[in-house]
Amino acid sequence: MRENTRLDGPTIGPAPVYTPPCPDQVLENVLENVLHFLTCRKDRNSASLVCKSWYRAEALTRSDLFIGNCYAVGPARATERFRRVKSVVMKGKPRFADFGLIPPNWGAFPTPWISAFAQAYPWLQKIHLKRMTVTDYDLQHISLSFPSLNDLTLVCCEAFGTSGLSFLASNCRQLRVLDLFEDEVNDDEVDWICSFPETENNLESLSFECIDFPINFNALEKLLARSPNLKRLRVNRFVTIDQLYRLMVRAPQLTHLGTGSFTPSEIWIPAHQDLDFGAAFAACKSLVCLSGFREIAPVFLPSIYPVCANLTSLNFSYANLNAEELSSVICHCHNLQTFWVLDTVGDEGLRAVASTCKDLQELRVFPIDAREDSEGFVSEVGLLAISEGCKKLRSILYFCQRMTNSAVIAMSKNCPELLVFRLCIMGRHRPDHITNEPMDEGFGAIVMNCKKLTRLAVSGLLTDKAFEYIGQYGKLVRTLSVAFAGDSDMALKYVLEGCPNLLKLEVRDSPFGDSVLRSSLPHLYNMRFLWMSACRLTLSACRQFAKEMPHLVVEVFTNGMEEVNDKDEFVDTLYMYRSLEGPRTDAPEYVKIL
């Protein structure tokens, strides 16, 4: 098939001899040119369904490939359909893997994908992998297969170390972005920073906050000197504040800064007083995003005052600050849109946020003590204050030990723009701590009043009523997380029957049984996956279900990696997802695919 030359893409095939195109070809050419402008995935999927010609044209013009579940489709099928891909985003394990609910070696290996891409898309520019098991070999393979690679981002990945990073640093000559977010990186004792070439480079972003061991600081400082385009630098907690100073004075053009430990190397000595940290920050006039503060010495907080007014994103979620310390900073942050913080700041700290950050869109409040019976430092008081001050809020993640329906209801009314509402009352089955009622009405109000809501995580004492509300009003909900909730199977039925856009449903430790599977039948092909662990599903029901649904992969496994036994009353974990490929071949022994 003769391909046309694109202005931006590569030419495939021999140099064409000109013959006038037939009318169909003209139409397809026009279509392809128009489809280039279509970037939204959903729109593209719709366009591809119109007719064969549109399907082909769309497939040829899709340059951003998104694979939400690496097992939903295979490398051969994907590369066969999409021929001109320049960027790939792929996700592997389901989210509950983050909390230790999936035993090791479960899967999500990118290896076959990298091999396929190396053949099909040698011009690949961008690779983003999330929750995948990426080895050093994979990173080496990537570094050698894609000479045009300019963006490699790994989020929540594991199984690689500094040797893998070293391959990337030395071989990827076009690299602009190397971002490691929340990965587990092994210390192979290879100096990967030194592996960057001695020449000037194109680095724009270098993020390694998740690396939990020291790096070669002197090499980093020298690397900065040869990275004139660097805009985003996020260092790990082994970089001290005096070292940070040295980096900042070299790179005042930074827009995003991860500040490392934010504490001095030794006990504070008078010599450090000579370093004008405030001036260093003041010199960074383009700074809009700050993170790090891993072992913050609060005495240094005033250094960041000069940049606060320009900040749109601030991550204090590793900084043990009290309300007063936070207030001193936040009162300057009028333009803040994203804010992550620890609950040590208390309701009072949140009040300070609410009174200044009128443009806040995303708030995450993490607990310093992540145990069920810990003392919570924030409550409904903080939530209410935020709802009253930050009316533009779109996304909230809030960990607490005490909550009331009225505060949640208030938020549902004060913050109509909410897209993401994730409330985690850490003590299991906790009711409204003032009225002692279940939290049904609160969550009900959220789905009722926040008409744009796409993601919801529920907690606290919940009856089936809460789920009835979700099914009735949560028409745009795509992701739902449920834990220790509900009374009967009706709860999940409400949701599965009522939420047409439900894509991801993750449930744990709730009393839902086999009839849920039957009622989910018509909906499951529209969902990316269903996860149910520590519920009341029997193996025989799962088996029956797997038989009836050919394009679903039904995985069952136990927590302790023991063999799944017919004699067990209930299945530990069910992970079910749609797939065009059938059962995967790389599953470990403890996973039973029905």
Add this chain to the structure above:
Amino acid sequence: MENSNINLCYHEDTELRLGLPGTKNGSEKKRSFSEINEESTSGVEQCHDDHLISQPKVQAIGWPPIRSYRKNCLQVTKAHKESTRMYVKVSMDGAPYLRKIDLKLYKDYKELLKALEEMFKFKSGKSSNKEAFRNGSEYEPTYEDKDGDWMLVGDVPWDMFIASCKRLRLMKGCEAKRLACLA
């Protein structure tokens, strides 16, 4: 349900029972909060993992849903914050017991002395009249530094002091005079 539990506690004291004084009447199992609510909600099917209900203090895996990376980092953060406290023992000559103070709470010598004076109900040689001091009835704060030497409090900059102070001793006036002469 919860109310009835509270009433039980109030009545226990006045309850008439058989048995020796000081013994509890058997197996009133201590029920935790989440148990109570399990029973108070009608129609709750018992959760599959029974043991999670009968001993709710057992931590469930992966709950609360915080990534283990963050959990581990915050352990470090918590420990660090604790280490940015600086508790040192404070002894007072003639007093039978010691006290402990957190040096990081004070930003200079003035605040520290004030706190010590309040805690031990004395007046330091610097602030009281010279005569009382000469009589040896007053106390002078001294400290043991990193090298094990006893120093007079107040000679070095505050930052250096808190970096090197290992313990404090409120020395009796006469003894302190000797130190002062040496300083």
